[in-house]
Amino acid sequence: MTATQILWMAGVALVSYLLGSVSWAVIVGRVFLKDDVRKYGSGNAGMTNVLRTAGKGAAALVAVGDFSKGAISVLLGRLVFQYALGLDPIYGAYLGGYFAVLGHIFPLYFHFKGGKGVLTSAGAAVLIDPISVALTAVVFAAVTFTSKIVSLGSIVMALCYPVITYFVSRALGRDPVTVTICAVIFAAIIIFMHRSNIGRLLRGEENRFGKKKEKVQK
Structure with a gap:
């Protein structure tokens, strides 16, 4: 190089x-x-x-x-x-x-x-692998509208994205290794950034959409 x-x-x-x-x-x-x-x-x-x-x-x-x-x-x-x-x-x-x-x-x-x-x-992902993104979007929509919790939809979508990417790549006859590794990195970033949401989900405290948020108290 x-x-x-x-x-x-x-x-x-x-x-x-x-x-x-x-x-x-x-x-x-x-x-x-x-x-x-x-x-x-x-x-x-x-x-x-x-x-x-x-x-x-x-x-x-x-x-x-x-x-x-x-x-x-x-x-x-x-x-x-x-x-x-x-x-x-x-x-x-x-x-x-x-x-x-x-x-x-x-x-x-x-x-x-x-x-x-x-x-x-x-x-970013939709320009790289639109089929995988479309399938993960279905997962996101299903989880989010069933639970009414956006963060849960995002987390489940991130977990599913590398798996879907792997099988879509294989189905299209492409080498799945590189794109799956890259998809894992994207997913890991998203899940890490939702770590506080995961804590609230486990405690049953995560907000559902439709409820207006109040100003953060200093």
Whole structure:
């Protein structure tokens, strides 16, 4: 690997991280609430917290923004690896996707306090493996609308994603090893970021959607 290739890869990682650092929950929250959404509810800079505090319209804007930055980062990685480096674009796609998610979780522009990375991961994954994402979306919808707990749907979806990725890759005649390992990393990030939710689920304290959140008490 040459120094030029390393610089290109570092550039993909940096641009993807900076793009991921654009926290749409904070930006939209300031427009709709005239305040920082991280002061409310779970304190999380994500679509679910915006939905509970600012409503469906604001949440839809956040969803589009968070999803798009994952997708754009994957597209950037693909293009650079394929046309600038002459390497397998799948690796560029995952590189861009991972750093977009890291930017979302630890946003440079907002004191490194961001969201949990679900929608940004979905935006990245849908450009990498749309069939697996479609199937995991069905799992998410089924669990979420049955339980009315968004975090439970996200956790179960993350657990299922590597398994679904493996079998879809085999069914399509592709080598499942690389994509499954990468899917495991995405899933591990999401589950780790939901560790506090897992604790509340085990205690029976997790909020169900439809219940408005109160401002975080200092």
